[in-house]
Amino acid sequence: MKRRTKAQWQALIEEHAQSGLTAVEFCRQRGINDKYFSLRKQSLLKAEPKSESFAVARITASANSIEVKTGHARISLPASQQAAWLADFVKALA
DSSP states (O other): OOOOOHHHHHHHHHHHHHHOOOHHHHHHHHTOOHHHHHHHHHHHHHHSOOOSOSOEEEEOTTSSEEEEEETTEEEEEETTSOHHHHHHHHHHHO
């Protein structure tokens, strides 16, 4: 079994999150034991310090969308979205 650093596991977990693949398929393609991958993911997520802020929002360069990031989730919304709806959405994330 190949030894990986904490940073390498975090990079793999992020890559998996963005891949759109199931954990089993992601691991199969990379020659990783899916059960061990799951254990490492759980232990790293538990060890992550809790952030004071729960979401980060930014307007893209084209100003056509608003991107909200929270944890490992990334949600893109149209910039024309009503402010009241967006406020309710952000409250629901809390």
